[in-house]
Amino acid sequence: GDSPSQVSLQTQSVFDEDLQKKIQENERLHIQFYEADEQYRRQEAQLRARLDQLEKESEQHQAVVNALNRKYTDAIEKLQNDKALLEVKAQTLEREAKDCRIRTEECVRTISDPVIQDACFNRTLSDYNSLNVPLHNRRHQLKARDVAAQALGFVQSLVSALLNFHSYTEQRVHIYPLDSSIEAISPVNLKFSQYLHENASYLRLLEEDLLQLHHSITEDSITALETLAKLQDFSRSFSSYSSFLQKILPYQLQSLEEDCEAFLCTAALASKNRQLQKDMKKLTAVFQKLKSYVALLALPSECVCVCVANAVFTQMSVCLHGLHDAATELSQHYSQKASLEQDLPTVTQKFRTTNECLLSSLASLTNSCGKVRSESVSYREALANRQVLTSSTESREGLMQQVAQSQEKISRLEQEKEHWLLEAQLGQVRLQKETQRIAQLEAQITDGGPAETHSAADGPDPECADAPEPLQDSSVIGMLTITPCSESAADQESREHLIKHHYMSRVSELTSQLQMCDSKAVQFHAECRAVAKRLAMAEKSRETLTEELKLAHQNTTRLQDELSTTKRSYEDQLSMMSDHLCSMNDTLSKQRDQIDSLKLASKGNSKKNKSR
Template identity: 40%
Template sequence: MTDLQAKYQRLASEYSKLRAQIPVLKKAVFDEQENQNKLKDVLKEKEQVIRKYEQEIDSLSFRNQQLSKRVLFLQDELESAEVSKKKSKKGGDEHHHEPQNSVGASSVFGEELKSKIEENAKLHKQVQEAEQMYKSKLSSLEENLSKLQLESAQHQEVLNATVQSNKTQTDKLQEEKAMLEVRLQSVEQEMKEANSRAQIAEGKLDTVSTELQFRLENANRILSTKLPFIDTKHRHLNSLNVPTHDRKHQLRVKELVSHSVNLVKELTQGLSNFYTYSEQRSKIYPCDSSSEPLSPVNAKYCQYLHENLGFLRPVEQSLRHFMETLKEDSLTTLETAVEVQALGTHFRKLVDYLNRLLPYQLLSIDEECALSSCPSTLEAKNRELYTSLKKLNAVFNKLETYISIITSQSKGESFRHPPGSYGSIFKQLCSCLTDLHEAVKEVSKHYNSKVSLEHQLPTATQKLKTTDECIVSSLVTLVTTTGKFSAFLTGNQDFFEEPAGYRTRGSSVVGGLNDINQSNPIVATFRQQSAAYLSSLTRPSPETVPHKVALQNRRILLSSAESRDSLAGQITSFQEKVNKLEQDKEHWMLELQLLQIKYEKEIQKGKELSKKLEQTENAHSIGSIQDNIDQPPVLPLSGATDSTTTPSVQTSLLGKLEVTPGGSDTDTREQLIKNHFSGRVNELTSQLQTADSKAVNFLAEVKALHKRLKIAERAKDGAQEDLRVTSQEITQLRDELQTTTRSYEGQLSMMSEHLAGMNEKLALQKDQIDELTVQLSLAKGAKKSRK
């Protein structure tokens, strides 16, 4: 069924393509007809020009005859004038006036004769030029006619070959058509059966929908009449009702919290970089830990600095967890934000860590100042950095106070501040953040000046310089982050000061100003628990295994480890089989696409053959034209449209006209031109169809390549995700390795110190024993001497 529908869709698409090609072909035919008309007009103009030339030749020949007659007449008159002149010489003076007149007349006749001869020569030249042009045009037309005759013969041979080759294909196509018609009838019967089934299913669907609609109405009626029991009479119970609130306020809260999460992430990242690079610096300066042991102060300082992520990361994670707990269907205020209490505890731990870290920072600065290579200017800069670090720690302590006040509002009534004082609390918080920005800026300035002086010392190594540059860059990021945080809070201070946009049911007073009207924080948790419970009810129950089967499977798995290995091997083999099957599936999908393209090409070929069969019906007329082609016709010299012969005129230099009879067959010539252009149109249509089939083939290939590209991109994304996970695991393992190596190094140093102390104690005890033995020997010698 699906294959037939796909084939019908393909046939419809092919039909639509052919319908789209019809206007293009019509336009091409009309263009060819216009070109033929234009060629006919040009041919008529040329024939008119030839007629004009013939008329000119006739007029010139007639003029030539007149001029020849005039010349003969003038020659006769000249002879008579000469005779009369001779007679006049014999006469006397009495006849003197008459010869002068005869001489003047003879001179006039001579000039006229000379002009006529020149005019006759010019006319002869024009006649010769016209004859040359006529001969050249006649030769070119004869050449074109021979070429066209050869092309028509070749086209006729190709046409006969295609007709013979396409007969078998048409028979095959007719057989396939009959088989498709039989299959079409079977499919129509299946469609009728499916329609009857669909009608039955629609009837069942209507009954089920009506029944479900009735049940829904009953459930809604029960919910509206029985379930909503809201007690608005007692104010202490009204605080437990679900409050109505403004969703825009909640969305604004969620947006601000997400922005603050990003800022806190940047701040913790900057502090972590500062402390990490400070740890590297303390291991390099004032003494290099690779060659010399660190002082106890610096060792403890490095130990504290290494623990910075354990206090910075929980602050960011607690705020991110609070952002994830925010819902759009509940109102979040300081009283209902129970999850924000973790932020206060973690920030308090961070500030305690900073308070424990500050003395070691100051002692490390004192050690740097105590060095012999430290000049007085550098010592002054260190003292400035000393005071700026103290100020920064004081600002953190002040900031912790206000953050603890804000986060403790959801603990209970004993920890709450009145809502009217929220504005002053947030103002103080904004001022603390501005002070933090200024303190960090001051630390960055003093540290930068300190580093610039240190780098001028001859004892400054390249490793120290690069570490100092990293510390300065981390301080610059801290300055920009604290500035963003301060601007963020000052810009949204009005929103933090305004009361919460909710009201309890049964009361018209907006909450936030009266404690009686405020909602209980437990309402949000109740709402979340009920939503989770309802969602759990809609989940399908997982498939269970009988208890006996589970125990048996557990015994089998626990009894032998070979079963696990076999299962692992089976899993790997199954995965390999699945991968091979997926590859085979992709291969056969591509093969299916190629076969579809071939099928479409065959359909196009069938349509082309049907068109060519229609064209072969005009083959009989072409056969009659072929007979005329065997005897090439003579092109007419005049533009007459009838089939009468017109004489062609040839002139000689002596002025005599010779007329030769010639014939023309305009109908045959026009039929040849028409057949030539129709063959050209058919050739262009076949080229267009082959181009369309190639385009369809290329489109299918592009689609297949696009699918492969998507699969490769998915595989790439998966590989990148695996790479990211493995890189995270590698970093964690490296951190654990560093911590373990440091702990082992500390234990080894302690053991070495203990062994050194024990060796000293043993040496002292040995010395004491030697002294005692010497004393004993002396005492024994004294006793012997006394005896």
């Protein structure tokens, strides 16, 4: 058996181990308690801070609510006061209108009584009035039919664009923000798509009613607002479509709101959705106004006079301009939204195609609305423009006539100048020939003998009888008559003609050569300018390429330096890592030796303990 000392040692070791475990467990519990206490304090501090913040926000909201209540109370009181004032004013105006109506009836009665008393045919007036037939104006009928055809074309293009817009909007609702082929779309979008599916029934009816209205206007009929029975059908169909737009507007606004709430919606995309909501409200309001004006035109004739109809048409034109503006803004904002949606990571090709089709339908809607928008000027401005145009045209015609006359005069003077230049040249030639002839005659006189002299009694030489002007020389001996044998007049004319033709041909040849030289000079000048420009561009490109080459050389040098530096650093790091690895291997081998020695020592101790 074991000795008492060993038993006491074992018991003591067991107690020590239990005590150590208790101490460790107590320490762990203290640590857990401390951590729980710290976490509780942190949570308490956070909750207190949040409570303070919420109390401050509550106070701020309460202050805002109180301010709004005061504001709304003041506004309600002000509106009630305004209402009371307006009621008093309305009662006053009603009394004044009643008095005016009574006075008008009295005036009409006062005016009509003498006419009825003095008219001798008042008994048969109704009989004659029954024979009244409205006038038939074929030009008016053709104009009315032309206007109806223009309106039909506008409505047809508008209906086509709206059909495409509603259809592609329905297709988009089934794709974005949730794809109906993968998961169910929201109830709002589902209801919205169901309503959009009904758009053709309203728009086709609108087009058919206007087509029937156009067919009812013929050359044989008399067209006026009171005779257009089909206008009421068109008014009802237009009112139905306007009600349809009013019905789908809340769903469309809510659908855009859901687009804003999507997890991929950015701030820019949300702002575009807000703008589209405003655009849809504006477009629906414009159609509501148009519905009112069309309904006014479709009223019976006793309710609508000519001046009222003109005012309605004027306001309708203004409203159509507003429709074009609304469609333009809608198209611009949708285009910006589509460009932003192209950058989303979950966009599919089907969604892109739908957006493109939607944008094309909006573009056609804008174009169709722009067809009825025409620019006009005032009557005074048109008259002023006509006067300016007339005066400018007259002055231009006068200046053109003066220029033509001046050109004719210049050409005539040029011809006369050429003629007199030729005459001067011919006269100079004649002068030279006459000078030579006189010189020859003088030489003959000085060198000639008695046979060449004749007395005054002798007649002229028969061979030279045809000479036009004989030369006479008087001296002491007697008078000497010298008659040169000149050429005939026909030879002179032919010679002059040849000289004139020669110089004319020479002048024309020189003129053509001069024109050719001028054209070549202009061409060479243009080529030189083009070559100079190309040379300048080549110089600039050469300088640019030189700079780029320098930068490339610098970059190459820098990269080579960096490469060499990196290479050296990598080599140093590799050498350091190799040294470190060697030292680690040495340390590891030493530790293994120590572990082996410790294992051997522990085995020896265990054997000794067992032997004991």
